[in-house]
Amino acid sequence: MIKTEIRNIIQRRTLGLVFVLGAASMAFAQQQPSATQQKFSVTGNVQDNAKSGIGYASLTFKNKQTAQLSDAALADVNGNFKIELAAGSYDVTIEAIDFKTKTQTIQIAKSGAIPAFVIQGNEVANLDKTTQIQGVVITAAAPKAYKVELDKKTYDPSQDIVSKGGNLQDVLSNVPSVSVDTDGTVSMRGNSNVKFLINGKPSSLLGIDDGANALQSIPADQIEKIEVITNPSSKFEASGTAGILNIILKKDKKMGFNGTVTGTLGYLPRTNLNANLNWRKGNWTWYVNGGGGYQKNESSSKNYMTRKDNPSTWDYTKNPFTQISNQDGETKREGDNYNLTAGVVHDLSDKTTINLSGMIRSFNNDSNTLNTYAEKTYSSAANFDNFLRNRNSFGNNKNFATQLDFGIDQKLDDNGQLLTASASYQTNKSDGTNQIVQNTFKNQILQTTGNSINNVDTDSKSDTFIGKLDYELPIGDHSKLEAGARYDYNKNTYDYFVNQSDDGGAYYTRYDFTSNTIYSENILGIYAQFKSKIGEKFGYQLGLRSETSKIDINFLSHDLATGAPIQNPEVKKDYTKLFPSVFLSYDIAKGNQVLLNYSRRIQRPRAFTMIPFMSFDDDRNYFRGNPNLNPTYENSFELGYAITKKKFTINPTLYYKKSEDEVNRFQYLDDKGAINTMPFNVGTETQYGLDLNGTYDPFSWWKMMLSADLYGYNNTGNMTLNGKYMDFSGDGFSYRLRLNTTFRPTKTFSFQVQSFYRGAEKTAMNNRKAMYGVDFGATQTLWKGNGTLAFNIRDIFNTRRMKNYTNTEDFVRDMEMQWQPRQFSLSLTYRFKQGEKVEQPKKKKDINSNYDGGDDQSPM
Missing domain, CATH: 2.60.40.10 (Immunoglobulins)
Incomplete structure (x- = not known):
């Protein structure tokens, strides 16, 4: 059965893509020279x-x-x-x-x-590669998967054997300073307010609120590098208090036609086929990255909740109350995803370059979730009944995204004066349907006490336009003035509809859940920053950014009795804030550098957290947005030290962050015993710690990379809602450790072991348990370097489970969740017609240059 299923998957999901890529390969490879030359x-x-x-x-x-x-x-x-x-x-x-x-x-x-x-031999040339960054020469053993620069850290996934044939989520799991929870939530140093960029700008590749689905739709084979920017300068947009993750996709610069094709098979059933094709001839460069795949997945969850209040105080004339609820859930998902990016770069002259690219992405996921509830429900102070409920959800989610980008680079003189302009238009549409069938049995016997069927339809769409302009003016040999402007327009539409049928009766609309929301925002950012040096060792960069934000939220709900539409008061927000940044560097000696920086950041509430209507997926856990949420502001300080030697690099960074108007989630029990969650701006949050990253190559065949985050936290704030009190205050200390070890016993064979440990963390209400995991990967080079066979196992011991204990005034709850079980895969990569790199004219490097070039990857 498994063989038949895999064969059908390959035939249905990848055959068409193979023909497309094959045709493209032949079209590129068979380019003929001009008959006149x-x-x-x-x-x-x-x-x-x-x-x-x-x-x-x-x-x-x-x-x-x-x-x-x-x-x-x-x-x-x-x-x-x-x-x-x-x-x-x-x-x-x-x-x-x-x-x-x-x-x-x-x-x-x-x-x-x-x-x-x-040519002359040079034993040192490839033992030490010298790269001048920010005007400071850093010498590092080559190749290094991890590189420290003034305002970012760069991770090269090409040496990440474990993620071969995987996706962006797999790669991020191994990036220093980055953590990925079992449900796909990405955080940096414990903060999940991460701003994602693709090639330097927001992208519809990552969807509206698609979470892990979006991360899994970007193949690891298409990722050139990942920039981890924990404290961005004023040149970057100010959103994202945790920092910025900039994913740079592959765009080769080699003469002639070249490319790679990677196919993957795995279990749980998983297939992927991805290709990166490039063609460069004269002043034209064409590239196509595309692929698709099919994947099955399983997840499980457990929730054990007990009320604290006394049953003798309940008003039983309204509803019976659930005293104890034990929930076991299991979700099975399967889906396919496809993406295609194509672009062209043309040098109109020695000073003018234009680029045009387009992208489409789609994924289609089917899911089946079975939740089983064992509940003790009181009907009086002394009497209770045991109920067994089965809640089965059959869901489908379809997503389709497009993106069109245009850019132009204009050199104004031969001294480095540069003007760049770009525009991006993006759309993302997500349609979801979910049928929920619920059966209830009294006293856990086959005595049916209530059946219901609900149909939930969700439609969301976003339209985004980004326009930006950047200017660079070199001043002397070591100084530069940069300035620019950026305009963002986003419009998100959310439609939510629920109907219900009881015991086989007619369907009626659940107006307490049906709603429509339109969220739009306009953000205008203007920045200027100056960088220079004092003497030969001290460099500085001073920047200031202004952002004006205008946000409009329109809500349409319904009268619960008649169903008549109700236009709720429009929510408008209009504010202008300043965001300074300061970066200082001091070169103590060759390969030894001290870095000190400061920036102010903003975290605007995500659109879905401001929708004031409840979701219907789980009738024991409701989430309701808050349209009155305000942004969170954060002041961030870092003091880092970079040591780079032939065999090792060490980068310890002390950091301190303090936020105001922190968004916390208030939880309470309603009169039916369900947990309700709603976000509010409450109190402050302080984080401080040591982020330590390093590499060590004891031998040419043995490489290690260590990442450790030792951090403390202090939260303040409390509030009362509907007579219920919640204290968000708490402090503590925790840590995260990750160790990657790579062995190369022969010139063509390598294997890697990756392990991580996340310590427990406790606040006033929540106690998160520790978690650890181990992954393994191996690669074998084939066909004189033109092919690579890779095998990996994710979560060898099946221990990647999130456990959390919640203690509030109303209830206590134990929760456990595993997003996906142990998985393994086998992938084959083939590289063909390897053209050779043509060095592009590089921008003049100077102190504190906070971006190292690339095609349309400016962070503005």
């Missing part, structure tokens, strides 16, 4: 001083007259190469591992062999 077949060899061939050396032939005639070649195992070139003069750049890069000029006038290229 004669080309000659040229052969040659790359040698060392001993005249031995150097295998897999890369050669870039840059035509000095016409860029379109440039090309590249890759030598074979013996250093031999063959290439078709037009007549003319070429600058040839030769690169090889453990050898110095060499450039020499040759003339091509006829077919045949050319003199051998001889």
Whole structure:
């Protein structure tokens, strides 16, 4: 049965995609030279001083007259190469591992062999790679999966063996300073108010409020790197008190046609096929990233709740009250997802570059959730009945997103003065249906006391427009002035409809849940920042950002008796705030740097937290939004130290954050014994700690990466709602540890063990238990480096379970949840027609340059 299911999955889900990618590959690979330009077949060899061939050396032939005639070649195992070139003069750049890069000029006038290229050995060249960042030279052993820069940390997932064939959620689980809970919630240093960016800007790839579904729809094979920005400068938008995660997708810059295709099979049944295709010819660059997959998943939950109040005080004339409720839930999900990104970059001239790209993404998920409730329900002070309820939900959620981006880079002179402009239009539509069938049995015998069927329809749509303009002005050798503006427009529409049938009767509308909400926001940001150096060792960057926010929320509810529409008062918010930032760096010695920074941030409430209507998914747990929520503001300080040596790097960072108008969730029991949750701005939150990240390479075949976050917290605030009191105050200390160990016993085989431990955390109401997990991955290189076979197991010991104990004035609750059980997968990657990199003109590096370039990846 499993073989048949997997075969059907492959046929239905991936066959069409294979044809599409295959056709694209042939179209790219079969590009023919112009009939008017004669080309000659040229052969040659790359040698060392001993005249031995150097295998897999890369050669870039840059035509000095016409860029379109440039090309590249890759030598074979013996250093031999063959290439078709037009007549003319070429600058040839030769690169090889453990050898110095060499450039020499040759003339091509006829077919045949050319003199051998001889390059010099350099034992140091690839042991130490020197990169100048922010005007400070950091020397690190190469390659490093983790790199420290002035205002961000960069993680390279290419060395993450465990996430091969996985998705963005798998990669984030291994990024330093980042944690992913079992339900897909992402946090940085314990704060879940994370701002996600794709290539430097918000993206419909991550949906409206799609959570783990969106993270799982982005394949790991399409991710170039992840930038962890814990304390962003004024150049970045001010939202996200935890910081920013900027996911950079692959966009190759190699001459000719090249690409990779990765296929994955796994269990629980899982298939993926993804491709990254690139073609560069002259001043044109085309790229296509696409793929799709199918996946099954299972999750489980347990909730044990007991009321604290005395049954003798209850008013039984209204409703019976549940004293004890034990809930066991199991959810099975299956779905497919597809995404396609295509773009073109064209150099109109040496000073003008335009880029255009488009993206579509879809996923379709089916779910079946069975919740079983064993309840003790009182009908008087002395009498109670035992009830057994089965609540079965059959759901489907469809999501479709599109995005269109355009950008232009204009160099204003030859001294680095640059003007960039870009615009992005994004749409995201999500449609969900859920049928809930509930059967109730009295005294846990087959005595039916009530059956009901509910149909829940949810429709949400978002439209987003982003326009931005950035300007850079170098001043002297070490200073730069930057300024810019950005405008964001977002409109989110939420429709929620519930009807019900009791004991097989006619359906009627549940007007207490049916609603319509339109949320729109306009944000205008303007920033300026100046960076410079004092002497050779001290660098600074000062910035100020202003953001004006206008938010409108319209609610449409219904009269509970008649169903007549009720237009609720419109909620309007209009405010302008300033967000300064200061970054200081001091270079103590080569490879030793001290970093001190400060920034002010804002966390605007997410749209769904402001919708004042309850969800219907679980009639023992209701969530209701609060339209009166205000933003949370945070002041953040960091003091870091970076040590970079040949075999190890250490980056300890002390941080202190204090927020005001913190959003906390008030929980209380209603008259039917259900837990109601509603967010409010209450009190302050203080976090302080040590974020320690480091790498150590004891041998060339053994690499380690350690991430540790030791933190304390202090919360203040309390409130009373409907006569019920809740205290949010509490303090404590906790920690998170992660260790990645990679072994390479042979040149072609590697394996990796990743482990993490998250300590317990206790507040006034909640006591979160400790959690740990271990993952394993292995890769084997095939076909002379053109292929990679990868195998991994996620959560080897099946221990990744979230446990939490809640203690309020009304009730106590024990909760346990596992989002997905142990899983494993096997993936195969093939790389074809490997063109060679053409170095792009780099922006002038200076002290505190807080972005390292890239195509349309500005953070503004």
